[in-house]
Amino acid sequence: MDRRQFLQRGAGAVAAAAFTARDTAVGAQQGPDAASQAPPRITGSFFDLIHVNWFDAAYWTDTCLHWTEASWRALIRDMHEIGIDTIICGSTAFWGRPLFPGYEKTVGRPVRFGCKDPLRACSDEAKQLGMKVFYGIGFRGRVSQVRDYTRMEPPWPDVWFRWNTALAEAILDQYGAWPSFGGLYIAYEIDFQDHQVELYDKLIHAHLRPVIGKAPLLASPGFLGEVDDGAKLAAKVQRMGIDILAPQDYGGRSNSMDEVMKMVRAHARGLGLVKQPLEKIGVKLWSNCELFSFEPSPDGRAMCIGGPIDRVRQQIAIETPLVEKLICYQYQGIMNRRTERVDIGHPSADALYKAYREYLAGR
Numbered sequence: 001m002d003r004r005q006f007l008q009r010g011a012g013a014v015a016a017a018a019f020t021a022r023d024t025a026v027g028a029q030q031g032p033d034a035a036s037q038a039p040p041r042i043t044g045s046f047f048d049l050i051h052v053n054w055f056d057a058a059y060w061t062d063t064c065l066h067w068t069e070a071s072w073r074a075l076i077r078d079m080h081e082i083g084i085d086t087i088i089c090g091s092t093a094f095w096g097r098p099l100f101p102g103y104e105k106t107v108g109r110p111v112r113f114g115c116k117d118p119l120r121a122c123s124d125e126a127k128q129l130g131m132k133v134f135y136g137i138g139f140r141g142r143v144s145q146v147r148d149y150t151r152m153e154p155p156w157p158d159v160w161f162r163w164n165t166a167l168a169e170a171i172l173d174q175y176g177a178w179p180s181f182g183g184l185y186i187a188y189e190i191d192f193q194d195h196q197v198e199l200y201d202k203l204i205h206a207h208l209r210p211v212i213g214k215a216p217l218l219a220s221p222g223f224l225g226e227v228d229d230g231a232k233l234a235a236k237v238q239r240m241g242i243d244i245l246a247p248q249d250y251g252g253r254s255n256s257m258d259e260v261m262k263m264v265r266a267h268a269r270g271l272g273l274v275k276q277p278l279e280k281i282g283v284k285l286w287s288n289c290e291l292f293s294f295e296p297s298p299d300g301r302a303m304c305i306g307g308p309i310d311r312v313r314q315q316i317a318i319e320t321p322l323v324e325k326l327i328c329y330q331y332q333g334i335m336n337r338r339t340e341r342v343d344i345g346h347p348s349a350d351a352l353y354k355a356y357r358e359y360l361a362g363r
Helices: 003-037 069-081 118-129 142-146 158-175 194-212 230-240 257-280 309-322 347-360
Strands: 044-047 086-089 132-137 181-186 217-219 284-290 292-296 302-306 325-329
Touching (some): 044 069, 069 118, 086 181, 181 194, 230 257, 257 309, 284 309, 309 347
Parallel strands (some): 132 181, 284 325
Antiparallel strands (some): 292 302
């Protein structure tokens, strides 16, 4: 079996098996007493090399562009220290501009950082710490320049599918055989409209699967607050071809506690409706806990800052019993410990980090 065959057939199966074995081992090691005593926690988090929206990421992207390898590694160690065992790189490329070197002929000319290859530095640190890494693909890219950014209505340009497939192949070529490889993250977020489901279907079945084989695919669509039939939604997910569904809880979409908690509870109701139907078709159900709040800017846009710990505690308590794993958006820049190496984030990020550590300590 040559390397390409291994990547198509073996890497995904190894990653999926490793995930199951690790989760089983952790559960056995901790035992029921430990699980009942420890507060529920966030065990996965997004992070970015460059954020797709510079306004959202005003407090971290500018600085991270100039980070050395030591800072990227410190970021991953800090995440691991608070129990995060799975990291999701939201952006491994922009349209035609990969955020890693070496694939100029298939993916494009790489963006330059202060670090030669921050994606490899983060991946290597995660590997040493026994963490899993998901790599973002499926970017709107060129399509966002010619039609509405969020709707992605057909007809879709064939080059979009070809380019994302080349990106996926490059990621698997680099990391598919690593024990830290968790899978690929489809960065195109959806609200389960018919044309969006059709787009996933075409991207995954016609283009990605022939290249990535059984590699797990993670998606984090909009929240489930309007779901009224779990079986129908599960049928859409099955058609889309993803393996892990991590809907956003919309806990950061307003600075009003009443408004966001109403959305979080609606999201939880949706999680409850889809939980068993997804289990029947073998799809893992996670939840994406939004940690941020918004700080307005003079031009009317908003920038992401750390949210209040009282809200985050409620989000964790409500969602954890319904899902296999709770991930967050995100540690970096929103809930990070400010240090000499990780010198990013609004002051609220460090405050949320400290409050979360107190929560983990049972205070």
